[in-house]
Amino acid sequence: MLRLNPVGYYRFVQASQFESSYAGGEANVAVSLANYGMSAAFVTKVPEHEIGQCAVNAMRQYGVDTTYMYRGGSRLGVYYAEKGASQRPSKVIYDRAGSSITTAKPEEFQWDEIFRDADWFHFTGITPALGGDLPKICLDACKAAKKRGLTVSCDLNYRKKLWSREDAGRVMAELMPYVDVCISNEEDAKDVFNIEAANNNVEGGNLNRQGYISVAQQLQARFGTKMVAITLRESLSANDNNWGAMLYCDGQAYFSPTYRIHIVDRVGGGDSFGAGLIYGVLEEKAPQDAINFATAASCLKHTIEHDVNLVTVEEVNALVAGNSTGRVQR
Amino acid sequence: MLRLNPVGYYRFVQASQFESSYAGGEANVAVSLANYGMSAAFVTKVPEHEIGQCAVNAMRQYGVDTTYMYRGGSRLGVYYAEKGASQRPSKVIYDRAGSSITTAKPEEFQWDEIFRDADWFHFTGITPALGGDLPKICLDACKAAKKRGLTVSCDLNYRKKLWSREDAGRVMAELMPYVDVCISNEEDAKDVFNIEAANNNVEGGNLNRQGYISVAQQLQARFGTKMVAITLRESLSANDNNWGAMLYCDGQAYFSPTYRIHIVDRVGGGDSFGAGLIYGVLEEKAPQDAINFATAASCLKHTIEHDVNLVTVEEVNALVAGNSTGRVQR
Amino acid sequence: MLRLNPVGYYRFVQASQFESSYAGGEANVAVSLANYGMSAAFVTKVPEHEIGQCAVNAMRQYGVDTTYMYRGGSRLGVYYAEKGASQRPSKVIYDRAGSSITTAKPEEFQWDEIFRDADWFHFTGITPALGGDLPKICLDACKAAKKRGLTVSCDLNYRKKLWSREDAGRVMAELMPYVDVCISNEEDAKDVFNIEAANNNVEGGNLNRQGYISVAQQLQARFGTKMVAITLRESLSANDNNWGAMLYCDGQAYFSPTYRIHIVDRVGGGDSFGAGLIYGVLEEKAPQDAINFATAASCLKHTIEHDVNLVTVEEVNALVAGNSTGRVQR
Amino acid sequence: MLRLNPVGYYRFVQASQFESSYAGGEANVAVSLANYGMSAAFVTKVPEHEIGQCAVNAMRQYGVDTTYMYRGGSRLGVYYAEKGASQRPSKVIYDRAGSSITTAKPEEFQWDEIFRDADWFHFTGITPALGGDLPKICLDACKAAKKRGLTVSCDLNYRKKLWSREDAGRVMAELMPYVDVCISNEEDAKDVFNIEAANNNVEGGNLNRQGYISVAQQLQARFGTKMVAITLRESLSANDNNWGAMLYCDGQAYFSPTYRIHIVDRVGGGDSFGAGLIYGVLEEKAPQDAINFATAASCLKHTIEHDVNLVTVEEVNALVAGNSTGRVQR
Amino acid sequence: MLRLNPVGYYRFVQASQFESSYAGGEANVAVSLANYGMSAAFVTKVPEHEIGQCAVNAMRQYGVDTTYMYRGGSRLGVYYAEKGASQRPSKVIYDRAGSSITTAKPEEFQWDEIFRDADWFHFTGITPALGGDLPKICLDACKAAKKRGLTVSCDLNYRKKLWSREDAGRVMAELMPYVDVCISNEEDAKDVFNIEAANNNVEGGNLNRQGYISVAQQLQARFGTKMVAITLRESLSANDNNWGAMLYCDGQAYFSPTYRIHIVDRVGGGDSFGAGLIYGVLEEKAPQDAINFATAASCLKHTIEHDVNLVTVEEVNALVAGNSTGRVQR
Amino acid sequence: MLRLNPVGYYRFVQASQFESSYAGGEANVAVSLANYGMSAAFVTKVPEHEIGQCAVNAMRQYGVDTTYMYRGGSRLGVYYAEKGASQRPSKVIYDRAGSSITTAKPEEFQWDEIFRDADWFHFTGITPALGGDLPKICLDACKAAKKRGLTVSCDLNYRKKLWSREDAGRVMAELMPYVDVCISNEEDAKDVFNIEAANNNVEGGNLNRQGYISVAQQLQARFGTKMVAITLRESLSANDNNWGAMLYCDGQAYFSPTYRIHIVDRVGGGDSFGAGLIYGVLEEKAPQDAINFATAASCLKHTIEHDVNLVTVEEVNALVAGNSTGRVQR
Numbered sequence A, B, C, D, E, F: 001m002l003r004l005n006p007v008g009y010y011r012f013v014q015a016s017q018f019e020s021s022y023a024g025g026e027a028n029v030a031v032s033l034a035n036y037g038m039s040a041a042f043v044t045k046v047p048e049h050e051i052g053q054c055a056v057n058a059m060r061q062y063g064v065d066t067t068y069m070y071r072g073g074s075r076l077g078v079y080y081a082e083k084g085a086s087q088r089p090s091k092v093i094y095d096r097a098g099s100s101i102t103t104a105k106p107e108e109f110q111w112d113e114i115f116r117d118a119d120w121f122h123f124t125g126i127t128p129a130l131g132g133d134l135p136k137i138c139l140d141a142c143k144a145a146k147k148r149g150l151t152v153s154c155d156l157n158y159r160k161k162l163w164s165r166e167d168a169g170r171v172m173a174e175l176m177p178y179v180d181v182c183i184s185n186e187e188d189a190k191d192v193f194n195i196e197a198a199n200n201n202v203e204g205g206n207l208n209r210q211g212y213i214s215v216a217q218q219l220q221a222r223f224g225t226k227m228v229a230i231t232l233r234e235s236l237s238a239n240d241n242n243w244g245a246m247l248y249c250d251g252q253a254y255f256s257p258t259y260r261i262h263i264v265d266r267v268g269g270g271d272s273f274g275a276g277l278i279y280g281v282l283e284e285k286a287p288q289d290a291i292n293f294a295t296a297a298s299c300l301k302h303t304i305e306h307d308v309n310l311v312t313v314e315e316v317n318a319l320v321a322g323n324s325t326g327r328v329q330r
């Protein structure tokens, strides 16, 4: 998907140019994993023309395998992003109806070939939300993944402009049984499955740890999910957020430290968390270490322009180790 | 429609930002006329969100009446433009399927109100080519315009990626009887109506005056068009073109001088010609003066970035009067 | 007036380019009101050349009626703005001596025609401060406005580089009797009329509510002003300000909430407050609602580059309603 | 003087930023001479504020002595420049009424000190054209220069927007007797002194060598000027010019080669010619070598953005020696 | 190697920023081949820090295999490029002493592994010119390539700032026996091997076909080279060049058409020719078709910013087929 | 040295252009002093090519005497700077091996001539760290300075990538006996001389005043240094630092106020402190006034892009006087 954002803090109506970058839930995760030195492939469909090629090049640049970025259809999805400041919120306008991926057919994806050397399959709730045959394609992928013994992760990523809560709940409920690791922000579980974190006030801070544990337990109870990770964002202003996360597995909750972040660009924060978690699990970190890594990784994402999290394992580890003072590295 | 082009001569695959501007056949004509001090309104439909607002603002900025830029639908059409140089051609990628205007319904347009104080109605062949109810909407507009005594002009503007020659021929043939002034480039008449300028070699130069007269006569014979204007472009390279035009009316052909142009941006050249011609006819210029004005106006367009022709009547007249040496105006 | 500012945080001596925008006290108010869907016209005089045209276009772009932007004189006023950061203050250098508006003559303004469909007339103390016949022109406008039953508002906007306190006091005292709504910042009333807010320390915070009430009462007592609005800025640093306001009317003081703002660009903050207040009064909001709207509107201005406040009524209302956390709007 | 120009080929009405640079007839000459390794000082007056400081810094950057850039007055002159292309001419809008230099008083300039170590004094006709006491100041400078044995050069540089032909003729006639080297373009001598180059068609090419010799002879006859240099520009389009020059001295005319130039920025072309000529004479080049150097230097200026000619003696000499093919220097 | 160039036509001394891109003779060839859909790997050594990573990413972005971009050493070579215009030549300043590749050791390169699936090995004369062990490394590569049956090509690419003609002649003579395809511009053969094209005037045009044939024959006679390709550039100005080439093989000379090019950026022109030729030979084109493809490809390079030739096979074929008029592709 | 940094908060791997500026410990100090109206010369060696000239021009622009910027050698040192944000630290990559200054020979520097009119000599520990003959050159300079009665100051400026602690300790110990004023940050004294500030936690805040006094006393005891100044930085994040300093002289410690800074660019902060201190001492300020001036000056540096501190004495004094609220200066 092409991201177009005005330079700096300009509003849309002030823009005479847009920065262009290429993004998307799964794409962002793939770039992040490639940055960690993992072998990551991005599976999608983009048009044959040059704008589609730009999307391919953007993935290649960061070392993502683009063999399975199929070519066809007529347009690349677009989203417009305006950066907020202080009391003015950021704005995102999606324009992806009719994009190449939404016209994809199940038979175009040879999952057995795609998954040949794979250990993990990750998708987000945005993909089935795009409609067409995408719920079926996701289901095919999940089945093939499980058949071949891959771990499956899903970021619920509910987007109200893409589908209703009812549709989301129905479709995601079909996919969840295949999911080993479920990632959710502080609202997704409620939006999609009506599973609620009691007593928390997302807008105002003061997050309720017990509530999140309860959400994780409900998800696990309903779908048998092995691991549930929930990101906890407190928006103090468009510039300043608190950011932390919880990992629930083996009947136990692991909370990361909370970072107070002075934001450069918060879009893609959730995706960078997902990538950090996948890395942690694949590297067989202990749960506390995995959630700490994922949270530190996604903390750093907030300091980076555009959607993708361009940090190395060493940089994340330095933050995990407590080096959060931003002293110059010479 | 949002135009996105890389800065300068960058190719799409090199771009990390796009210049944004707002354009389209009829929009370009409206801006040009407003620059000449005429009262010009642009009738279309754009989404309610901020990107739609940007399109409205772009028209307002140059003094176009935006009362009839209806709001609704979900996306603004986009086109990507890459500037060619020397032997490398410019490239244009359209992405306008599903744009707000393509979802418009005939009953949304109150032509009697729209045309209340109008003297002229202009449209291009691109609009019905976009499909949906647009052929019907164009027909409604043509009928209402003729009923109220407006002059109607049409730029054939054939785009092969939008419709087949057969579809274009069929639809445009329905609209042409209402058209008083038909504008065509050196290829449109053949593409749309299979009316051919004999013996000309568009790619290589050496345009055949007699052939163009014959095209105009055939158009007139078939549709009763009062005036036919044909633009004559000789592409020497992506940077250098010869540019001239012919106006055929009252049984006589009037040829403009030919300009050798060192190009800044040639997109919108045809639209600026149309606007110049409309201005000339509305100002009741003699045919030779009208075609000279339209050609000089569109010559200047080629020296201006983006689609719209930002020149004044005085500037065009100075070129018509022979001031073509580009000496500094202090 | 043309605003020229270096990009980002560059100092003047580092700049190799300037961002250009078009601004001014009354212009800023007009744009803001047009953004709220009101019909707003800007009355001024700008040169006939292209830089004057740029000023006209900038107003048209945002929907302001430019019929009464008269053309003539030889130069557009300029101001240079350098953005401060942390302990380094912003700097503004004015260059408007001899600008077209300063050479305007009273007889050029047909106030009866200008005010034909108007409900409100707003001006700022900067306009008479520019000298020439401008005090007389303001007086003419005030008289014509009152004669036709318009509400008149004035932002005192004292600028010590434009005139002495004595001159300001004398001229403004002539105009104030026509003013229904007086807007002042925490210093203007003292600078212009020697009316003092007791015991407040503007530089250091700790504003004294009672003091401001007393200022409003004194203004009201001296000039019979119906409404007095005072903006209250606490400068913590060039990046961070507290911002609130008081509206005094019908013998009662209404204080807005105070916003802690992380600043993008604070120039035009006062103008955006004025526009918000005018909107509130024209919409017949209750005083508390009006001051809340005006303060929220101007809070948002601080997050927007350049002078004009590009926000909609919906966006202001969302902040008034307490949505100040800057969460992304998708 | 501050030069503001839109980026690239943008028209004024398209600009959202301006490139800023610092320029002026004498300033341009000073920079050029400093680039040639000569000791050059610029005498003027600029405001004390930061924009004035920017002008000082711009001169210092290129090694010009700024000791005599006096500080005072309130504004730096501005000019807006729009770059033409093909048939569209460049546009220059001056805004220098009231600039610091125009308010200078004769007693502010201690010419004896200024000229202490100087060999040459150069001024242009623009300076007295700015009015105020500047004609007197120029006269003082000329007298002091002659008294101390400096060579005096003057570029007539007629600007019709600054003064009438009559005023120019009268004032310049007072100064010319002190001038040893007079520089004129193909129109200045006629505009200022009604001395005409017979039979030449400046707009269309085909310059008449004999006519220019006659102009030089008339200037010499009237004012006793030792050397007269005339630049010969044929404008083929805004992008392409022919450029050459003639030096007349000791009763003989020396014509440079003519360069066909593909223009980057032609403003300052005349000033760069003057600097090249001054360098040539100071270096005691033979007349043919001097005019060749000056013409090659100013040819190169046309390939450089902004007013000042940033070339070295070596680069000019390479062109004089016939290296005009633009092969890459590695 | 990092390329740094001022934006547009700015001279070095005017630059406040540099465009950054990553380039180098062999890198440019690899990108071009990857663009043609071939599998291309780039073998080099770059530092481990982020600037080295940027070089890797730049190659990946265009699909080049970066497995053999070894990491180590302390700096990435830099070159500064200033774009010329008209009579002002472009300038290139190299800063690559001590770059990582110059510190590479022969034992770091496992040529048998590198060449495992390769059909072709290409290098340029710049690489051994960098000194250290690079001549030995090139020799190792040549030997390994021949042993495994690869075709070897070499672009002589003499750079006088890197080594003397004597050193070049001696080292290259050792490598040439392994070379199947030798590429040279109109000067390299003379600079390196003192093999001269009789009677040609490179600066002035008028290239002598017979002379180039003789050069090719001499190269073939001395080193047994199967194919010799010579590029023929006539520099008319920094903006306009004629460009053609000759391929000599099987005792016959094949001359391409000559293109008159309006230049965007000519650096990398020779490399793009080499890539086109390699593609043609690998695709088993007839000699005339191969030289036509290579020349058309490199003609297009001159219209593209920075070193690498971002064109597809289809685009080159369109130009080969005679589509050189630069008409817009919609 | 050329500084190259991506625009804004872009990471190196995102950059398609770099801002270019010219910097270096001693250069930064010289610019700062010139800004204060002092006569300051910069002694170094830069290459003869245009990039070397850029470094000269950058110094001249701000009024630094560049007579002793000798020309020669082959490259200008480069450093790449990436701006950090929040928890992500800034990164600096040095590339100065082989730069012109590192190849300088002692006999190239005529210290008696250089110091003829000088009162002060300042150098930093970076210069001897660059190796070659630079330790000897520094020693020569120190001796010549002392012989002529100049005050000598040294900023220890330890850089671990340039030399080991052992080398630094040995070389600096030779130079320190000539140093009157020693400047150190909170870590340098330990790194270079193993002199430790007891019990302080640099990363976490909570600096220990007594410890710094002890460091100063130890330096004084060991080398007889008259004045020791220590800067105290607490890094809260990459955006927010606390900044203060201590001056120890005549057996007494003077602590500046501590500033909480919202950072624009912190590189060069130490150099700006040094320049402020030199100014204070040369102006014979009392110790408390001198340290206050130096600290306020360097506080302001953190709000300015790039290395050099572009503030005036008036601006520093305003902050010293307590004007730290960043209110707009109109």
Ligand SMILES: [Ca+2]
Pocket: A024, A025, A268, A271
């Ligand atoms: Ca996303």
Ligand SMILES: [Ca+2]
Pocket: A155, A157, A185, A270, A271
């Ligand atoms: Ca999410």
Ligand SMILES: [Ca+2]
Pocket: B024, B025, B268
């Ligand atoms: Ca169009």
Ligand SMILES: [Ca+2]
Pocket: B155, B157, B185, B270, B271
């Ligand atoms: Ca057309």
Ligand SMILES: [Ca+2]
Pocket: C024, C025, C268, C271
């Ligand atoms: Ca204002």
Ligand SMILES: [Ca+2]
Pocket: C155, C157, C185, C270, C271
């Ligand atoms: Ca105000």
Ligand SMILES: [Ca+2]
Pocket: D024, D025, D267, D268, D270, D271
């Ligand atoms: Ca001039």
Ligand SMILES: [Ca+2]
Pocket: D155, D157, D185, D270, D271
């Ligand atoms: Ca001139």
Ligand SMILES: [Ca+2]
Pocket: E024, E025, E267, E268, E270, E271
């Ligand atoms: Ca090359």
Ligand SMILES: [Ca+2]
Pocket: E155, E157, E185, E270, E271
């Ligand atoms: Ca070559």
Ligand SMILES: [Ca+2]
Pocket: F024, F025, F267, F268, F270, F271
């Ligand atoms: Ca430093």
Ligand SMILES: [Ca+2]
Pocket: F155, F157, F185, F270, F271
């Ligand atoms: Ca330091």
Ligand code: NI
Pocket: A239, A262, C262
């Ligand atoms: Ni911030």
Ligand code: NI
Pocket: A239, A240, A261, A262
């Ligand atoms: Ni913050």
Ligand code: NI
Pocket: A005, A019, A305, A306
């Ligand atoms: Ni960005």
Ligand code: NI
Pocket: B239, B240, B262, E262
């Ligand atoms: Ni051309």
